[in-house]
Amino acid sequence: MSSSISLLITSLLIYVVGAFISLAMRKNEQLSINISGVTGVLGGLLGIVACIPVLISNDTVVDVFSTPFDFAQFSIRIDGLAAFMVCVISLMVIITALYSFSYVKEYIGKGAGTMGFFMNLFIASMVALVTSDNAFYFLVFFEMMSLASYFLVLTEQDDNATNAGLLYFFIAHAGSVLIMIAFFIFYCYAGSFEFEAFRHTELSVPLAFTVFILAFLGFGAKAGMIPLHSWLPKAHPAAPSHASAMMSGVMVKIGIFGIIKVGIDLLGSHNMWFGVIVLAFGAVSSVLGVLYALAEHDIKKLLAYHTA
Known part of the structure; x- marks a missing residue:
């Protein structure tokens, strides 16, 4: 070791x-x-x-x-x-x-x-x-991250925290399901949950595109990508400040990490359309995120919208 x-x-x-x-x-x-x-x-x-x-x-x-x-x-x-x-x-x-x-x-x-x-x-x-x-453990840790942050959002135990937590819970787990399907498609062709086997598996262009879109939407929900951002301005202000900083500063970047992981590392693809899709959604999210933030006076909500 x-x-x-x-x-x-x-x-x-x-x-x-x-x-x-x-x-x-x-x-x-x-x-x-x-x-x-x-x-x-x-x-x-x-x-x-x-x-x-x-x-x-x-x-x-x-x-x-x-x-x-x-x-x-x-x-x-x-x-x-x-x-x-x-x-x-x-x-x-x-x-x-x-x-x-x-x-x-x-x-x-x-x-x-x-x-x-x-x-x-x-x-x-x-x-x-x-x-x-390994895809299995990746998903296990992804769920652990989502559940632990969900309970941090519920810390205040008031109506706002409960509603924010439920919205975050449903969007996070809907994203998890999409990622799970993407990995299962890989597994069917690789015969293993190891990412190393995924890297050496050649998928047809339509299938690779399907895997990318599923992963993009799944990880995009975690990244707070517009239009999957509705949990961001609700969950982040509800969490304690040090937890909110970790969610805004790091957790949403896990979504970006996941998109890069699947699109470049696992698919090994240089398909131009993958980049165009990411660029288009990124541009819309960055511009609308700033516009939403301009109307906010709550510092945590403002940070959440800038995170989108």
């Missing part, structure tokens, strides 16, 4: 352990806040240390671990794209974790310990997702 993957796994374990300790210590909320913040900083630092060498060397590091499931091995791949995403996630984690030491005190008596649990799982699932090289 390479040092980069060892450090990455250690980082993931720190997040997971921090999540469960925060949950176990939830009755002592100040201690829970401190544990969640410290594990966030430590995990973030290790994530950066793990991936900086890959970015510098432009190498690809791969390792495969056996699992109880015969149809899906746990494959970790740190290439340039994954390393960049882990570094961005980790940097945001360090910043939000440091901010959380004072900010989350506002939630003492409102489930601050439980918040630490979901926050750490949210982070761990994003890091695991961008480095997963």
